[in-house]
Amino acid sequence: MRRVAAFYQSTVGKKVAMAITGFILVGFVIGHMLGNLKAFQGAEKFNHYAEGLRELGAPFFGHGQVLWLVRIALIVSVGAHVLAAAQLTLRSWRARPAKYHAAPHLELSYASRTMRWGGVIIAGYVAYHLMHFTLGNAHPDFLPGDAYHNLVVGFQSPWVVAVYLVAVAMLTFHLYHGIWSALQTLGASHPAVNRWRRGAAAALALVVLTGFAAVPVGVFAGIIR
């Protein structure tokens, strides 16, 4: 444990923590996306799914227990991810105090350059998203227990849809660089697979983009109502 603690103090150790928590959050994002897509199956199936989340683990666990375990794991993951990111960012800013007169980006991609502020935007959106669809205090007509109604009403405003799509776009870029970067950080590198890593990250990011964007666009286009 002493070595693991010392490792966490190093720059690579914090990156590894970010990679592991990042993969946990990617798992959540994919599960969340698959759940959202049930909106296309209509109110009954979608609400049944939403309510079913509270019964996860039954009959071993009681109502809402596993859901709260998952929530705690996610909160811890987000906290650790953001803490390590903030520490490493401050460190890197100190390490490069002066800028060049004119520096071309060389290999910097839009995705890699926006990891930090993109992450801040995503975190801000998640806070709004929770108030919108979970707590309901940022929702015009929130009915606890009727997730389908909340979803359809919630996406009536084009502004809400626009903000949602921007956030999903930022998430797509974040995942495109983040998934590849996490593999690199965890040392998942081998000549046989290295040329597939970026492609795999891009494919997963595009699946997430399509899956998440489909629901508000579906509401806006009148397919989900």
Add this chain to the structure above:
Amino acid sequence: MNLTLHVWRQTGAAAAGRFERYDARDVSEHMSFLEMLDVVNGRLIEEGKDPIAFEHDCREGICGSCGMVINGRPHGPVPRVTACQLHMRSFTDGDQIWIEPWRARGFPVLKDLVVDRSAFDRVIEAGGYVSIRTGAAPDANAVPIPKRDAERAMDAAACIGCGACVAACPNGSAMLFTAAKVAHLGALPQGQPERYSRVRYMLAQHDDEGFGSCTNHGNCEAACPKGISIDCIAQLNRDAIRAALGKGTEYAGAAGGGA
């Protein structure tokens, strides 16, 4: 050709620096970039002015001494070429050229374009070596090494320690330099006994020197005059994780001395 240079001038580590403008006249396209600076310096000396300080030694791309950021790119616009091997035919008449030192907290500017890269020496001293008993030379090829491992080690060992990776990194990280040595020695049988202590010590020294953390942009690989791959960084990460999980404890006590 005639060029306009904007060169970073700084009298000392504590002094504030600024860009100074110089005209470089009648530059031959066959000159190297450093020869062009030599000519400019010759004129400055004739005029009784302080010549532009820059580091150089072998001028054949293998010593790692020369290094400056030319128009935002470490070692200039040509990939896999050091500043000394960059020729003026890569520029065109009338070009404006901005010349700056490496900029990183780990590389404080000493004067003009010269930075103090002794942080690299301390990273190497921390673990970038193999401990062996000296004495009668062993038979050549007594230790068989698979061709693929030998190639991997040689690719990583091509690092000349110039610091372009740090200069190119938006995080001021020296991870490619550190990883090149970890990957070089880690690929060879002679490097195995200290493999996991090496990565721990070198990483700790890297961090202590004030270098930033790698975010896997890949700028370092693009700027490296020797084409060191960021695959080396994945290898460093993998070895560091294994070391944290207890790998290498079997050699505890051997590191740092041997005998």
